[in-house]
Amino acid sequence: MKKNAMEEEGGQGRPPLTELELQQGREQILAVARSLFHRHGYDAVSIRRIMRETSRSPMMFYRYFPSKRAVIRYLWADILDAFYTYCEEGAARMSTPRFGLEMYLRRSIQYWLDHPSDFKVLYLNPDALESESNETEPEYFADQPGAYDRTEYLANLVRETAAAERLEIMDIELAVQQLIVQILGLSFSIIMIPELPWRDAGTHIDETIRSMFVTLGLPYPTSDHQ
The missing domain is CATH 1.10.10 (Arc Repressor Mutant, subunit A)
Structure with missing residues (x-):
């Protein structure tokens, strides 16, 4: 023992x-x-x-x-908590679900560009199954309660925006996953391949969010807001 x-x-x-x-x-x-x-x-x-x-x-x-794996999972939880809080606070200030969704998506990209080291710690260190005792089955961080539960906030914004526009999105789970893929794809490209001659980040964020709304079949907000 x-x-x-x-x-x-x-x-x-x-x-x-x-x-x-x-x-x-x-x-x-x-x-x-x-x-x-x-x-x-x-x-x-x-x-x-x-x-x-x-x-x-x-x-x-x-x-x-109990283990080194536990340390990085604590860090992941802290990083995600700060990320979700930043996105949710911005969305909550908007006057309509559509503006709230746009702000959430905008902040979800901007946050990683402002915190590249956190992005790297979270997404460049793959998780692994490591049993910490003989009494529990190992599980991935993503499977643990509370790890990614707050993506439901984004799902609700999509639902509310679609309802306000009298539209129906048949597969909310897939829609949210597609949004996350685009968020992480743009963030990864700018953070990890800075030597490429990218246009300014703001332009890419604007165009990516427009593309997200097109993918969802939702009208893009036209008013400017911070």
């Missing part, structure tokens, strides 16, 4: 971490890991290296997280 971190540290049991100590330790580890994963990629970064940069011993890691 695997020894726990307290035993590995020198045979003497350590007192459990307080909630504050646990929170502070996790935040420090996550901050270091976020930087390392961005610069070097998940596979190239070891637990030992993460802990060295936090001035803690490697075995102390297991007092805060």
Whole structure:
């Protein structure tokens, strides 16, 4: 049976971490890991290296997280929470579902262009199935409750916009997936291939959103808004 971190540290049991100590330790580890994963990629970064940069011993890691995979999944959750919040707040300020949908889509691209390191941490480090105990079946991050549940907000915007225009979109799930493909496709191209002579990002965002509305069969908003 695997020894726990307290035993590995020198045979003497350590007192459990307080909630504050646990929170502070996790935040420090996550901050270091976020930087390392961005610069070097998940596979190239070891637990030992993460802990060295936090001035803690490697075995102390297991007092805060069960595995390295758990660290990047914490980061993914934080990144997605910030992304969804930014998109939803912008959409909520609009006067109609159609303007709300347009703003959500605009912000969903702009956010990644403004946070390229977060985009890379989230989308350039593939997930993998790793069992953390003998009692639970491994699952992908995307399958965990709450991981991508907030895409339902976008689905509702599509439904409400279609209803307001007296139109019907037969397959909302496919429609939302197509929107996400275009969001990520443009974001990836500009972030990951900057050496190509792209037109300015604003032009590409405008044209991509127009294309999205055409794909959905919805009229494009004509009023300018921030």
